[in-house]
Amino acid sequence: MTGAIADPSGPTVESTEVADLTPERLRDAYRWMVLSRTVDERCLSLQRQGRIGFYAPLAGQEAAQVGTALALKPEDWIFPAYREVAVALVRGTPLGRVFDQMIGNAFDTSKGRQMPNHFAWRDQHYVSASSPIGTQITQAVGAAMAAQRRRDGIVTVTFFGDGATSSNDFHAGLNLAGVFQTPTVFVCQNNQWAISLPREQQTRSATLAEKGSAYGIPGVVVDGNNLRAVYTAVSEARRRAVSGGGPTLIEALVYRFGPHSTSDDPRRYRTDQQVAAAKERDPIALLRAELIESGDWDAARDAQLLERLRAEVATAFEASEAAPPVDPASLFDDVFLTPTPRLEEERREFAEREPMGGPRP
Numbered sequence: 001m002t003g004a005i006a007d008p009s010g011p012t013v014e015s016t017e018v019a020d021l022t023p024e025r026l027r028d029a030y031r032w033m034v035l036s037r038t039v040d041e042r043c044l045s046l047q048r049q050g051r052i053g054f055y056a057p058l059a060g061q062e063a064a065q066v067g068t069a070l071a072l073k074p075e076d077w078i079f080p081a082y083r084e085v086a087v088a089l090v091r092g093t094p095l096g097r098v099f100d101q102m103i104g105n106a107f108d109t110s111k112g113r114q115m116p117n118h119f120a121w122r123d124q125h126y127v128s129a130s131s132p133i134g135t136q137i138t139q140a141v142g143a144a145m146a147a148q149r150r151r152d153g154i155v156t157v158t159f160f161g162d163g164a165t166s167s168n169d170f171h172a173g174l175n176l177a178g179v180f181q182t183p184t185v186f187v188c189q190n191n192q193w194a195i196s197l198p199r200e201q202q203t204r205s206a207t208l209a210e211k212g213s214a215y216g217i218p219g220v221v222v223d224g225n226n227l228r229a230v231y232t233a234v235s236e237a238r239r240r241a242v243s244g245g246g247p248t249l250i251e252a253l254v255y256r257f258g259p260h261s262t263s264d265d266p267r268r269y270r271t272d273q274q275v276a277a278a279k280e281r282d283p284i285a286l287l288r289a290e291l292i293e294s295g296d297w298d299a300a301r302d303a304q305l306l307e308r309l310r311a312e313v314a315t316a317f318e319a320s321e322a323a324p325p326v327d328p329a330s331l332f333d334d335v336f337l338t339p340t341p342r343l344e345e346e347r348r349e350f351a352e353r354e355p356m357g358g359p360r361p
């Protein structure tokens with residue numbers, strides 16, 4: 001699989017063949033990728049219809065996310081940024097839970113207190129999404145230090161973008177990880193943009209992976225559109241980390257097909273032609289072609305899969321949308337074990353208020 005690594009001059013780590021990607025596992029990966037794209041398209045459309053408030057699209061980054069998630073164990077801990085819905089799905093998050101959080105309904109486990117798309121699920125070892133750029137990186141290293149001391153035999157995995165490699169926390173986190181040889185896998189999804197700032201204007205470094213060498217951390221550049229390549233690189237990084245070999249920085253080369261978020265218009269800083277050229281290496285199309293060529297998939301199955309997933313996504317969303325909203329008065333809960341008199345007073349005032357949108361009927 002060494003051929004799958006994009007830049008042989010950059011990496012300091014050799015890649016070897018990973019044996020356990022059977023046709024069945026590849027098909028499984030493909031289904032996760034198609035599900036993620038289906039959720040992605042749906043969320044963009046729902047936000048445009050005013051049915052969810054915010055969304056950060058992942059289209060183009062499915063192989064990087066699914067390939068990483070499949071190479072991990074359930075006991076590992078994820079420290080995401082804000083674009084990793086595919087990781088949450090592969091970790092076993094039911095669609096309904098994703099949509100409950102997007103809407104902030106009564107079933108949302110975050111109780112409507114987080115931005116849409118900012119999930120946190122303890123049972124999936126998925127730590128709350130970080131919108132402040134890079135903060136999850138130092139958290140992942142701290143948690144890895146704890147795991148190291150407890151001899152848990154797990155890794156922490158943190159996702160961040162190309163732009164985040166210019167953040168303070170990236171450097172502090174990598175330095176600490178290098179010094180203490182923590183079991184951390186740093187997954188930088190280099191999608192070529194930090195909102196409107198292109199990759200070339202972010203740093204003079206030839207690769208982002210090479211930033212690891214300043215901290216004594218091996219860096220690997222991997223073709224993030226290639227599911228096998230990502231899976232291979234992460235599997236090796238994980239194996240090295242749990243056997244005491246320390247952290248790895250993986251740079252997955254991808255391209256963000258959609259807007260930065262639902263608040264952004266990418267046509268103001270890039271051309272449709274650039275996007276079209278990037279889409280020629282669509283990670284889903286690449287894996288589909290590989291599966292079809294090897295006889296492990298066909299057009300009829302593909303159409304069936306898409307139809308089934310679209311229906312599943314639509315049904316799950318409708319159920320979440322039909323659920324009652326979160327009770328606004330619950331915002332006073334979980335602040336203090338014993339609420340202060342002032343908080344109780346605010347709670348009473350809040351209960352007596354006129355609800356937003358006019359007087360009670």
Ligand SMILES: Cc1ncc(C[n+]2csc(CCOP(=O)(O)OP(=O)(O)O)c2C)c(N)n1
Pocket residue numbers: 081083131132133160161162163164165191193194195256260
């Ligand atoms: C500390 C901080 N500074 C600035 C921002 C505004 N901001 C939000 S996303 C973003 C770009 C991040 O780019 P990148 O790390 O490449 O991730 P991507 O969005 O491309 O996945 C910026 C600057 C922020 N959220 N936090």
Ligand SMILES: [Mg+2]
Pocket residue numbers: 161162163189190191192193194195
């Ligand atoms: Mg980026």
